[in-house]
Amino acid sequence: MRIHNLHIYNTLTRKTEKFVPLHANLVGMYVCGPTVYNNAHLGNARTFISFDVVFRYLQHLGYKVRYVRNITDAGHLESDADEGEDKISKKAKLEQLEPMEIVQRYTVDFHGVMRAFNALPPSIEPTATGHIIEQIEMTKQILDNGFAYESNGSVYFDVEKFAKDYNYTVLTGRNLEDLLNGTRELGGQDEKRGRLDFALWIKAKPEHIMRWKSPWGEGFPGWHLECSAMSRKYLGEQFDIHGGGMDLAPTHHTNEIAQNVSCSQNNTPVRYWMHTNMLTVNGQKMSKSLGNSFLPHELFSGSHALLDKGYSPMTVRFFMLQAHYRSTLDFSNDALQAAEKGFIRLMSAMKILPTLKTADKSTVSIADLEAKIYAALDDDFNTPIALSYVFEGVRIINSVNDAKESLSTDDKIKLQELMQQIVHDVLGLQQEETANTDKIDGLMQMILDVRTEAKSRKDFSTSDLIRDRLKEIGFEIKDGKEGSTYSILK
Numbered sequence: 001m002r003i004h005n006l007h008i009y010n011t012l013t014r015k016t017e018k019f020v021p022l023h024a025n026l027v028g029m030y031v032c033g034p035t036v037y038n039n040a041h042l043g044n045a046r047t048f049i050s051f052d053v054v055f056r057y058l059q060h061l062g063y064k065v066r067y068v069r070n071i072t073d074a075g076h077l078e079s080d081a082d083e084g085e086d087k088i089s090k091k092a093k094l095e096q097l098e099p100m101e102i103v104q105r106y107t108v109d110f111h112g113v114m115r116a117f118n119a120l121p122p123s124i125e126p127t128a129t130g131h132i133i134e135q136i137e138m139t140k141q142i143l144d145n146g147f148a149y150e151s152n153g154s155v156y157f158d159v160e161k162f163a164k165d166y167n168y169t170v171l172t173g174r175n176l177e178d179l180l181n182g183t184r185e186l187g188g189q190d191e192k193r194g195r196l197d198f199a200l201w202i203k204a205k206p207e208h209i210m211r212w213k214s215p216w217g218e219g220f221p222g223w224h225l226e227c228s229a230m231s232r233k234y235l236g237e238q239f240d241i242h243g244g245g246m247d248l249a250p251t252h253h254t255n256e257i258a259q260n261v262s263c264s265q266n267n268t269p270v271r272y273w274m275h276t277n278m279l280t281v282n283g284q285k286m287s288k289s290l291g292n293s294f295l296p297h298e299l300f301s302g303s304h305a306l307l308d309k310g311y312s313p314m315t316v317r318f319f320m321l322q323a324h325y326r327s328t329l330d331f332s333n334d335a336l337q338a339a340e341k342g343f344i345r346l347m348s349a350m351k352i353l354p355t356l357k358t359a360d361k362s363t364v365s366i367a368d369l370e371a372k373i374y375a376a377l378d379d380d381f382n383t384p385i386a387l388s389y390v391f392e393g394v395r396i397i398n399s400v401n402d403a404k405e406s407l408s409t410d411d412k413i414k415l416q417e418l419m420q421q422i423v424h425d426v427l428g429l430q431q432e433e434t435a436n437t438d439k440i441d442g443l444m445q446m447i448l449d450v451r452t453e454a455k456s457r458k459d460f461s462t463s464d465l466i467r468d469r470l471k472e473i474g475f476e477i478k479d480g481k482e483g484s485t486y487s488i489l490k
């Protein structure tokens with residue numbers, strides 16, 4: 001275990017606090033995953049990349065981390081006020097598909113985007129539909145404890161009752177009266193008793209396709225319930241970290257806490273709440289209605305009116321890490337182009353590093369650099385500051401390469417380890433050619449096989465043509481006793 005001094009900004013206390021896990025060496029972390037009814041969007045990608053760094057850094061420090069990130073495949077209605085259609089059912093009807101076909105399509109899309117960004121898969125990725133029994137059980141328990149009521153086949157959480165015993169707005173610190181006054185008044189037709197009450201179980205209307213049997217009739221779980229049921233199942237009644245986008249704090253996470261507390265009577269089901277900030281485009285909030293939101297694959301290919309060109313997934317990841325996860329992240333062509341240059345500079349320095357000549361003495365302190373990088377990461381995962389010191393490493397590498405500074409053998413090894421661990425393991429940035437190099441290699445092997453085959457048929461005009469054409473593109477073929485090999489001409 002690495003000695004560290006990790007501090008995390010806790011939304012719950014609105015303070016940066018020293019991180020002390022509940023159980024030594026083990027960390028339980030839950031992050032609200034995507035609702036899989038359309039393509040993964042960039043705001044989600046940023047949240048999951050931020051928590052990927054948290055996951056990676058905790059593991060790097062030596063913790064065994066159980067990282068749970070759910071897939072919402074049922075129960076997420078169009079409005080937070082338990083109104084509108086289920087997002088997945090609506091899309092399924094629109095496209096004349098089974099809801100599970102929608103779920104499958106967009107789960108695959110989401111995983112593809114996460115892989116492109118080199119985000120590690122979570123330890124457990126549970127789905128809402130896979131945990132209906134747990135959600136029914138939890139609803140029963142909340143009813144038994146007196147914090148919910150049944151109304152016409154649906155079950156609602158009684159916020160007023162809960163607020164008598166506990167602090168309902170503990171996460172955001174909002175005033176309950178203000179919150180009440182800001183919420184729409186109930187009409188005569190409402191099944192809810194109180195304005196802030198929310199559904200644990202919703203009676204399915206006749207046309208609703210995704211439905212399950214329950215003690216209250218056929219229906220489906222409320223969206224907030226799945227995260228409470230699944231985090232409790234896999235991480236216990238109290239666990240270390242819960243994360244998500246900051247837009248989730250006022251309703252979804254506030255209700256999650258209320259559900260968990262009303263079940264277990266444990267006041268603090270989650271010890272550290274972490275929230276990522278929003279995305280902006282040229283200083284404006286990114287939103288579909290403003291027409292300025294683009295999808296990850298549009299960003300990769302540059303196929304959006306606002307983008308001058310495409311950017312590789314690693315460039316985008318690097319770009320995202322240049323802002324702290326609690327700050328807004330502004331997309332602009334200028335900033336993306338600057339990130340692309342920075343990323344290329346970083347990766348070329350990483351390539352030069354193993355080839356550096358060493359000297360008797362170092363003119364720079366690698367121990368100092370190491371301490372600064374860890375201090376930044378320990379300070380609430382401050383990736384922009386950590387990256388600025390990584391670039392101090394880049395400067396050292398280039399200066400040693402230009403013989404302006406020198407490194408001892410020990411320091412060179414230390415710098416190599418440090419850069420590898422921070423850049424690759426913790427920040428999750430990797431050379432992008434690797435995948436392509438493998439593909440080029442496979443392709444070249446195939447061409448060489450075709451050429452050998454032509455030669456064996458004494459078809460020398462074809463074999464020469466292949467050799468000459470490859471040379472024009474920049475590949476040199478060498479014929480040896482063991483067969484032909486190729487090299488890429490600089």
Ligand SMILES: [Zn+2]
Binds near residue numbers: 031033
């Ligand atoms: Zn959630």
